[in-house]
Amino acid sequence: MRVDDKITMQEYDSKAKVNWPHRIPNIKSMELQKRLGDNIYDYSNGAPTQRASVHKKENIETDLNGKYVLISRHFYYFGCNAIKLPKALLTKIIHQEQGHRSKSNEPYVDEFVKWIESSDHSIGQLYGWPDFTIDWKDSSRCGVCSTRKREAENDNPIETSNHAC
Numbered sequence: 122m123r124v125d126d127k128i129t130m131q132e133y134d135s136k137a138k139v140n141w142p143h144r145i146p147n148i149k150s151m152e153l154q155k156r157l158g159d160n161i162y163d164y165s166n167g168a169p170t171q172r173a174s175v176h177k178k179e180n181i182e183t184d185l186n187g188k189y190v191l192i193s194r195h196f197y198y199f200g201c202n203a204i205k206l207p208k209a210l211l212t213k214i215i216h217q218e219q220g221h222r223s224k225s226n227e228p229y230v231d232e233f234v235k236w237i238e239s240s241d242h243s244i245g246q247l248y249g250w251p252d253f254t255i256d257w258k259d260s261s262r263c264g265v266c267s268t269r270k271r272e273a274e275n276d277n278p279i280e281t282s283n284h285a286c
Contacts, residue, residue, distance in 0.1 A: 126192035131164040133190040146174035153250065195244050197237060202249030207236060 128136070137144045137160040146158035161176050161184060162169035171181060206214065213229050226233075242248065 122191070122193045122196035124191045125194055127189045128192065129188060130162060130169065130185070130190055133192075134160055134162060134164040134169075146172055148173040148175075154247075157251070197242055197244065198247050198249070200247070200249035201252035204240075204242075206233075210236060 141160070143155070144158045144160040146161065147155045150156050157175060161172055161174045163172055164170075169185060171178070171184075176184060205211070210229060210233055214226050214233070238244075
């Protein structure tokens with residue numbers, strides 16, 4: 122994803138109601154895409170109120186931990202259909218998760234962009250749904266990723282093996 126704009130969550134809620142109403146989850150819809158909207162918090166009364174969505178009370182602290190929403194019109198979303206990085210990039214790029222802040226991948230951005238843009242994938246497309254089968258809080262599910270996460274938090278890139286995670 123290339124970041125085109127950065128706005129507060131309150132601004133996002135206000136703009137979504139007008140510009141992107143499909144981003145507000147409709148949990149009663151029979152269509153999965155409509156249930157998965159990412160404008161999960163209503164700021165119309167000042168303090169954020171969680172809308173009915175796939176997020177639960179347990180997600181509130183994490184969801185509201187940040188201040189901004191990143192807006193992009195230049196992205197690829199693979200979800201459960203993630204594609205493998207070429208080996209040349211896989212051994213360099215640090216695994217990052219939501220909320221991770223690191224500049225350790227900066228030297229590889231141009232190489233990654235060249236690779237993804239030369240693929241057969243179109244910009245701004247959804248290629249797979251989120252992988253709901255993964256328990257991201259279960260750090261035991263993949264020792265390599267949890268090791269990479271600890272290393273990345275210290276901004277120390279480490280070599281990685283090609284594994285499915």
